[in-house]
Amino acid sequence: MNRPVRRTAYHFGMRLHVGCAMWSLKSWQGRFVAHPLPSRERLRAYAGWCNAVEGNTTFYATPARDTVETWAQQTDPDFRFVLKLPKVITHERRLVAVEDPLRIFLNAIEPLGPRAHALWIQLPGSFGPADLPAVETFLRQVPTSYRYAVEVRHPAFFDDPRATAQLEGVLAAADAEWVPFDTTVFFAKLPTSAAERDAWTKKPRLPRRSHALTDRPIIRYLGRDAVTETVEGWQHWVDVTVGWLQEGRAPTVFVHTPDNADAPELARRFHDAVRARVPQLEPLPEPDPVEPLTLF
Incomplete structure (x- = not known):
């Protein structure tokens, strides 16, 4: 069973923090963040998403x-x-x-x-x-x-x-x-891409753990390269996160995929799924618009 929550005074409303394993990835350039973008500005751009x-x-x-x-x-x-x-x-x-x-x-x-x-x-x-x-x-x-x-x-x-x-x-x-690292969805079926095959040999294969010990639980979730499989697989964590928020906890959830190509968008989708059930949840920041990549 979850332990009693240690109540903490927050200066903000109810918040769910979501994020990724990194704040910069080549495949995000021109899609989630501007390209080119100086290294000193990449975290700022990422912070518009997560x-x-x-x-x-x-x-x-x-x-x-x-x-x-x-x-x-x-x-x-x-x-x-x-x-x-x-x-x-x-x-x-x-x-x-x-x-x-x-x-x-x-x-x-x-x-x-x-x-x-x-x-x-x-x-x-x-x-x-x-x-x-x-x-x-x-x-x-x-x-x-x-x-x-x-x-x-x-x-x-x-x-x-x-x-x-x-x-x-x-x-x-x-x-x-x-901190649990939930890889159960990833290991549910054999890999189908180069990134998944690489992750297959490196990621830990352990049972899922869903119990919080403190008022600030942290979750690491690994999905698949297929967006639909990742979204379907995180429903357990949506349910758990909703429960934690209702208990007064302030969770942080990190969404991984083997290639992390869609990770910023997926993190926001997870937040959206929780907020649909907890409407008083504070919204995420709005990312800066990104100009599409051109050949010239």
Whole structure:
């Protein structure tokens, strides 16, 4: 069962945040965003479509602080970044003896202020129940000025009720969220495109999890390259999201497809589907018009 909601005072009305795995993709140029568009303007253009984004690039390298300042300048204070902790912290050192890289990372992202919605601790598939003390110790030591969200990929956390309860207890003690990556729709049938075949070998294949631990649940949903299949497959999450909003929670939902070609539009469609059932939901921003691509 979902845990009781920790009530939070918001300066905005009821909001659902939706977004993609990135804010810039070549196939979006001239379709969702202008082309050409300087790199310093791409996040601003994306923020006209979505009000949240996954910070996957921070897994590979901590950005320069002045780069992060430009991210803040291109987005409203209510825009949500869910920033993945660097791999040196989560995968190489496995949350142990990480004071220095964590300090450097936190200093770099400080300009985001309230936009840093949650720090995303994505753990490797080898990180199992026996490693939970490292998670508990880490969450006790990190600054409480940030929210934390943990993504696990070890099958035991999904298949073993005792391991599930242990992880939930550790996260609940720190008011941290468990981030599910729902790939069940994607793996429901064999791949039919190059992008799907590539994702087939890389994405985790785990049971769906739909329980929120905090007032700010975060969902990652992977559909198919076919838009109709992606939309049909997310009905479960529409139902869950509607329920969370009615409970007073403030969810963030990220829509993925193997090629992500339609991701900004799909994220908005998901928001529309929820708003059709929760009319008091605040609308998304209106994207800037995009001139069609020409040959000359």
